[in-house]
Amino acid sequence: MSKALLSFDDKALLLSATALDMILLCQRRGFALDTLLKGSKLFEQDLRKATTKISPQQYLQLVGNCQKALPGPELAYLTAQSWLHHNHSPLLLMLRYSANLQQALLSFYRYRSQLLPLLYLRLQRLQGQLRLVVRPSFALDKQQSFVEQVLFHYLLGLIKQQLGTTAGLSLTTTVVDQHCNWLMQHHWQLQPGHALQSSLILPSALLKPPFAEANPQLWQQQHNWCLYLQQSVPDKTSFTEQLEQWLFANLRHAPSQEAAAQHWGLSLSSFKRLLAQHHTSYQQLQDQVKACAAQHALLQQGMSNKELASRLGYSDEHNFRRAFKRWTGLLPSQLRS
Incomplete structure (x- = not known):
């Protein structure tokens, strides 16, 4: 195993980078700090x-506390806006x-544990595009959409702030939410599409133009602070992220599940128990991974059913089509259309 396991109760995230802006935002809207910190076992002095x-x-x-204070998708957008004008986070x-x-x-990919530690990114290059696929590191339940929205609003805001445009970008989400979609249209002129995985797709041509605030000396100073922080x-990653x-x-x-347990040096019962603690199962994770890989190959690479079945370890094309419908609710031909 390349990294130690990050458990749900491991204190391994920096409060100042991950949640402070969100808390202060709600506090400025008139909500009591005690209410915002309720159940977290944190106190006012911890914020300093x-x-x-x-x-x-x-x-x-x-x-959850902040969402109760400011319900609706605006909290994610406003948190991202705070990050864009943040002057005390080395990473930002x-x-x-x-x-x-x-x-x-690349910097965000390397240090994302200092900002959005419960998500990880898979980078896919294809046909003049870079696709940032967002995957949860834990079972986030109803909080997953919020955390993803913060990330998307921040990245879109950074691109608009530094390059002056979000033209040519596209977005997919796993959850259809009219209010979230309206915010994306209103602020970034994007209409999110519905897909099996959330992702931000941008033209490769946007990667090299210089940022408006590009500054090698200041970048190096903040990079040194990021290294220090x-x-x-602790350099830890969640079990489900490593397994995915x-x-x-x-x-x-x-x-097989037995092969996976052996790879992690665990008995089969311990392996299943660890997955249960993360509110998932081996079959569920394997189906999600195959569904994501299949969608990418079908829509982006134009693979035939036979080619894709072989890539995913199926010797029989009919069995692959049946499995694909179990993963996605659609046949490959329906997804293509």
Whole structure:
């Protein structure tokens, strides 16, 4: 295993980077701090320390409290706007001072645990485009849409702030929400599409044009601070994220649950118990991975059913079509159309 496991109650996230702006935003709207911190086991003095660490569980509790204070999709947009004008987060400053979008995305990819630790990105290059596929690191339930929306609003805002346009970008989400879609149309002139995985697709031509605030010296200063902060945060990744990455890497072999347990050095019962603690199962994760890979191959690469069946470890095309309908509710031909 390349990294230690991040559990739901591990204090490995920086409060100042992940949740502070959201809390202060609600506080400025007149909501009592006690209400916003309720159930999180945090106190006012914790907000003043740059190195205060919280667990994924505490983070989601804070998100839930803030959503009760400011219900609706505006909280995600306003939080992202705070990040765009944030002057005390080394990571956010480093992204603004990047030479271009390519450097900013690579920096975000490397240090995202300091900002949005409950999501991870899969980068896919294809036909003049870069696709940022967003996957949850934990079972986030109703909070997943909020966390994804914060990420999308921030990245779109950064691109608009530094390059002056969001033209040519497109967005897909797993949940259809009219209010969220209206915000995307109103602020970024984007109409999100519905898909099996949430993603931001941008033209490769946007990667190299210089940022408006590009500054190599200031970028290096903030990068040094990010390195320093990273040393105070345990280098851990959730079990489901590590397992998903392993399943993506071994798509063609379709490893069994027993093989996966052996890879992690666990007994089958311990392996199943660990998955249950993350509110998922091996079959569920494997289906999600295959469905995401199948959608990408069908829509982006134009693979035939036979080619895709082979890639996903199916010797029989009919069995693949049946499995595909179980994953997505559609036949491959229906998804293409």
